[in-house]
Amino acid sequence: MYCTVEDLIIEWKREAVLTEKILESLTDEALLQQVYPEGRTLGRIAWHFVTNIPDYLTEFGVPIAKVPNSNVVPSAKEITEVFKTVSSQATNALQERWTDDMLKHTQNAFGRTESNATIFMGLIKHIVHHRGQVTVLMRQAGLSIPAVYGPSKEGWAQIGITPPL
Template sequence: MYVTVEDFIVEWNKEAALTQRVLDGLTDEALGQQVYSEGRTLGRIAWHLVANIPEYLTEFGVPTAGVRDPDEVPSAREIADTFRTVAAEAAESLGKHWTDDSPKQTQQAFGRTETNAMILMGLIKHIVHHRGQATVLMRQAGLPIPAVYGPSKEGWAQFGRTPPL
């Protein structure tokens, strides 16, 4: 758990770097990929992941500039570039607006009382969840998948090995 704001920022920067690698692998052609016809597209999932960060932080008392038109999915490059900016601004804004006492404080979140540390954990879980969805859709679209918590199929191939079953 996060005891200080810096604890969160360190973890945030690690997860943001992993997410950036995934988003950098998107292509405009793949943004329309869906698991099923009524499901969100890869582009919608990726853009939601990005656009939600400033909304989430602002909701919980960390002022952060929003993205332009969160309802309109932009190009793959703009999704990746905007994430880079939003992730950096999130860490910077937390460092400016919260103290090391802030993670222990509580507030209402999702109909219950939560510590700010738990709220921040929820933000990380949210990007991890959607990053996982994005990698599945990327695989279906024929895109290479970067390593996240371990080698992907492509990573194993670079080691000259086949992935374990």
């Protein structure tokens, strides 16, 4: 849980770096990867969580600029660049507008009364959830997966270790 805005920003930045590593590994071809024919594509999932950030933050009291034309999935490079911009705007808005005490305030979030700290932790978890989906689709598309919370298959190989099963 976040006790200070600085705690939240530290976690936000840490997760943003990990998300950037994943997004920077995408290719335009891989954006079309699907789990099943009617399912969302890798590109749609990545673009969803990137464009959702301004909506989510604005809904819960940290207004930042919406992403224009968020219904059309852009190139892999643009998804990454928009994420970096949105992430930076979120950091700046939290630093400029929020106090530690505001993290304790409660509001309705998805039918529950939650503290702002819990609400923002939910946003980070939402991104992490979709980042996991993206990595599975990346693997199916034949892309290398960067290390996130530990080495990926490729990371183990680089250090000469057979990955544990």
